[in-house]
Amino acid sequence: MTAKKAEAAGKAAPAKRAASARKAAPVKKAAPVKKTAAKSPAGESRTALVRRARRINRELAEVYPYAHPELDFDDPFQLLVATVLSAQTTDLRVNQTTPALFAEYPTPEDLAVADPEKVEEILRPCGFFRAKTRSVIGLSKALAEDFGGEVPGRLEDLVKLPGVGRKTAFVVLGNAFGRPGITVDTHFQRLVRRWKWTGETDPDKIEAAVGALFPKSDWTDLSHHVIWHGRRICHARRPACGACPIAPLCPAYGEGETDPEKARKLLKYEKGGLPGQRLKPPRAYLDAGGRPAPPLGSG
Numbered sequence: 001m002t003a004k005k006a007e008a009a010g011k012a013a014p015a016k017r018a019a020s021a022r023k024a025a026p027v028k029k030a031a032p033v034k035k036t037a038a039k040s041p042a043g044e045s046r047t048a049l050v051r052r053a054r055r056i057n058r059e060l061a062e063v064y065p066y067a068h069p070e071l072d073f074d075d076p077f078q079l080l081v082a083t084v085l086s087a088q089t090t091d092l093r094v095n096q097t098t099p100a101l102f103a104e105y106p107t108p109e110d111l112a113v114a115d116p117e118k119v120e121e122i123l124r125p126c127g128f129f130r131a132k133t134r135s136v137i138g139l140s141k142a143l144a145e146d147f148g149g150e151v152p153g154r155l156e157d158l159v160k161l162p163g164v165g166r167k168t169a170f171v172v173l174g175n176a177f178g179r180p181g182i183t184v185d186t187h188f189q190r191l192v193r194r195w196k197w198t199g200e201t202d203p204d205k206i207e208a209a210v211g212a213l214f215p216k217s218d219w220t221d222l223s224h225h226v227i228w229h230g231r232r233i234c235h236a237r238r239p240a241c242g243a244c245p246i247a248p249l250c251p252a253y254g255e256g257e258t259d260p261e262k263a264r265k266l267l268k269y270e271k272g273g274l275p276g277q278r279l280k281p282p283r284a285y286l287d288a289g290g291r292p293a294p295p296l297g298s299g
């Protein structure tokens with residue numbers, strides 16, 4: 001996307017296109033303007049990029065104040081296994097699968113000695129079930145043999161476990177140990193590229209580039225905000241631009257449906273008036289009515 005298109009996007013996305021955009025404070029007209037001082041993929045200065053990126057995160061924090069991991073888990077082991085299983089499938093599918101797995105194999109020691117064929121049968125709905133079975137049994141063996149049956153709380157230990165990369169490790173560190181981390185999944189990659197936060201394509205480089213735009217303390221919540229936005233509004237094939245609350249800040253406005261009514265029909269999960277992905281969200285994530293998230297329009 002060129003700076004010119006980005007600038008045009010800023011003008012072409014008046015706040016009236018989305019109800020929640022009306023609530024947003026006035027936004028500086030078109031961020032990417034200084035072509036001669038271009039330092040970001042959008043052609044804006046570094047300072048302008050940092051300001052715009054943080055503004056997007058603040059806006060998303062208002063849209064998704066309840067954003068949290070969408071995998072059901074009771075402890076770090078369950079989160080680790082569920083995250084490994086979530087590759088190439090939805091969190092909902094994993095949440096429908098893991099109760100049977102953890103009922104049969106509640107600890108790393110149990111799963112370490114499991115019959116692979118039985119585990120494969122349980123994991124079949126998650127896809128790639130043979131590889132995922134090898135990973136979860138392998139990482140359980142490593143936990144049992146090398147870490148006393150506990151999930152380690154250090155990145156360098158986690159990434160040595162079978163099937164565990166930096167993305168999985170940061171999910172676990174951020175959500176089970178409270179240590180800041182950026183989760184570069186498919187949604188994160190797509191959205192930060194649309195927003196011109198970085199031109200990198202390698203996940204590790206994206207992580208470093210985006211991490212440099214934010215204080216470390218923001219990293220985990222930022223990851224949730226971006227991923228939730230990707231799942232609900234800024235879809236891969238048809239982003240709902242006409243119902244997007246950060247449209248005035250987005251250089252890619254117009255890549256998707258811009259008609260507000262048609263765009264609203266593209267919204268997913270609670271933004272589309274439907275349930276979320278968690279089957280047993282913790283009490284902290286429920287509203288007064290016991291629902292997983294506020295209804296459409298209240299965020």
Ligand code: SF4
Nearest residue numbers: 234239241244250253
């Ligand atoms: S939905 Fe459209 S306007 Fe919103 S972030 Fe995605 S591409 Fe940008």
